[in-house]
Amino acid sequence: MKPLAVSMGDPAGIGLELAARVWAERQGAPPFFFVGDPDALSRASARLGLAAPKFHVISDPAKLGADAGTFNVLHVPLAMEETPGEPDPVNADATIGAIEQATAAARAGHACGVVTLPIAKSVLHTADFGFPGHTEFIAHLTKDDAWPQARGPVMMLAGPTLKVALATIHTPLAQVPASLTRARVIDVGRIVGEALRRDFGIVAPRIGVCGLNPHAGEDGHIGREEIDIINPAIASLRAEGWAIADAKSADALFHDAARATYDAVIALYHDQGLIPIKTLHFWDAVNVTLGLPIVRTSPDHGTGFDIAGQGKARADSFRAALAMAWSMAEQRARA
Ligand SMILES: NC(=O)c1ccc[n+]([C@@H]2O[C@H](COP(=O)([O-])OP(=O)(O)OC[C@H]3O[C@@H](n4cnc5c(N)ncnc54)[C@H](O)[C@@H]3O)[C@@H](O)[C@H]2O)c1
Numbered sequence: 001m002k003p004l005a006v007s008m009g010d011p012a013g014i015g016l017e018l019a020a021r022v023w024a025e026r027q028g029a030p031p032f033f034f035v036g037d038p039d040a041l042s043r044a045s046a047r048l049g050l051a052a053p054k055f056h057v058i059s060d061p062a063k064l065g066a067d068a069g070t071f072n073v074l075h076v077p078l079a080m081e082e083t084p085g086e087p088d089p090v091n092a093d094a095t096i097g098a099i100e101q102a103t104a105a106a107r108a109g110h111a112c113g114v115v116t117l118p119i120a121k122s123v124l125h126t127a128d129f130g131f132p133g134h135t136e137f138i139a140h141l142t143k144d145d146a147w148p149q150a151r152g153p154v155m156m157l158a159g160p161t162l163k164v165a166l167a168t169i170h171t172p173l174a175q176v177p178a179s180l181t182r183a184r185v186i187d188v189g190r191i192v193g194e195a196l197r198r199d200f201g202i203v204a205p206r207i208g209v210c211g212l213n214p215h216a217g218e219d220g221h222i223g224r225e226e227i228d229i230i231n232p233a234i235a236s237l238r239a240e241g242w243a244i245a246d247a248k249s250a251d252a253l254f255h256d257a258a259r260a261t262y263d264a265v266i267a268l269y270h271d272q273g274l275i276p277i278k279t280l281h282f283w284d285a286v287n288v289t290l291g292l293p294i295v296r297t298s299p300d301h302g303t304g305f306d307i308a309g310q311g312k313a314r315a316d317s318f319r320a321a322l323a324m325a326w327s328m329a330e331q332r333a334r335a
């Protein structure tokens with residue numbers, strides 16, 4: 001298989017040092033190349049006290065070098081030298097360009113998938129980045145590519161004992177109930193079920209769903225979304241053959257015994273799903289985009305500006321993101 005493409009992320013965050021560290025300690029990691037600025041990567045290596053990597057810098061992903069001791073870099077230069085912990089919108093175009101070029105490399109078959117290092121959305125918004133995050137941006141970049149299954153994007157965070165998918169992603173809390181239509185819940189259920197089969201090799205996936213209201217609405221006494229929208233959508237999914245249970249109280253769906261009843265659970269809004277997974281698996285969960293024609297994963301954490309450049313950032317989640325993207329690409333190659 002071709003290597004993975006790793007996009008640089010915000011150069012003021014911890015992404016550069018994660019790439020530098022994992023390259024230096026790459027034994028056991030899947031092959032990957034970097035999409036970004038090689039000088040920034042050298043500076044990150046130096047800050048960690050690591051030897052400067054030997055680079056093969058290219059502007060065409062078809063020209064990746066084959067020497068395992070050389071770090072391939074698809075060149076996306078920064079506009080200005082980074083200052084760890086101090087993001088600057090002047091580098092936003094390079095941050096966005098790295099995501100575009102990594103995605104283009106995967107679409108063209110030069111990479112088996114994309115692993116994105118973290119971006120700060122607020123910084124990119126100042127540069128007119130019109131997307132809530134990578135998830136929607138990469139879906140946009142791949143929207144014209146053939147995809148025979150239900151098309152995402154759906155955000156999933158996947159850890160060793162929990163996979164949680166989101167029915168709404170970066171939606172302001174006040175807008176969540178109106179965003180939860182039957183059609184949306186049905187789409188998300190299909191995308192999650194197909195991804196569990198295709199990308200995770202689970203032949204007969206079992207899916208759980210969180211209620212929106214306390215106690216999943218208590219039979220309509222404290223909210224009717226479960227009765228009017230969520231459970232009818234779930235019934236439609238069951239009629240299609242999916243093993244998906246009616247919405248249950250979200251507060252009781254994440255303990256050990258509850259997690260044993262499903263392969264993935266659909267949470268209805270960002271923090272409902274991300275609080276439990278980041279509590280259980282902050283160090284080793286992976287953010288994965290479901291329903292895309294290309295494989296895309298990311299560490300579960302953000303830019304870590306408060307610790308950037310200090311050598312404190314743990315690389316476990318980035319390593320897990322590389323491993324998961326590689327495994328998904330293998331699954332797709334076998335299909
Ligand atoms: N995949 C992504 O691109 C992604 C994911 C989440 C958040 N973000 C962005 O990151 C920015 C900061 O978000 P935040 O502060 O909520 O979350 P964060 O994950 O950056 O930081 C939360 C806390 O965890 C610590 N931390 C994060 N990663 C770590 C690591 N690898 N090792 C050790 N400690 C680590 C940080 O130092 C901080 O104290 C936001 O702009 C957000 O949009 C991006």
Ligand SMILES: N[C@H](C(=O)O)[C@H](O)COP(=O)(O)O
Nearest residue numbers: 133134135136287298300301
């Ligand atoms: N919601 C994610 C999280 O909190 O971990 C994160 O913001 C990443 O979003 P994108 O992968 O869409 O950039």
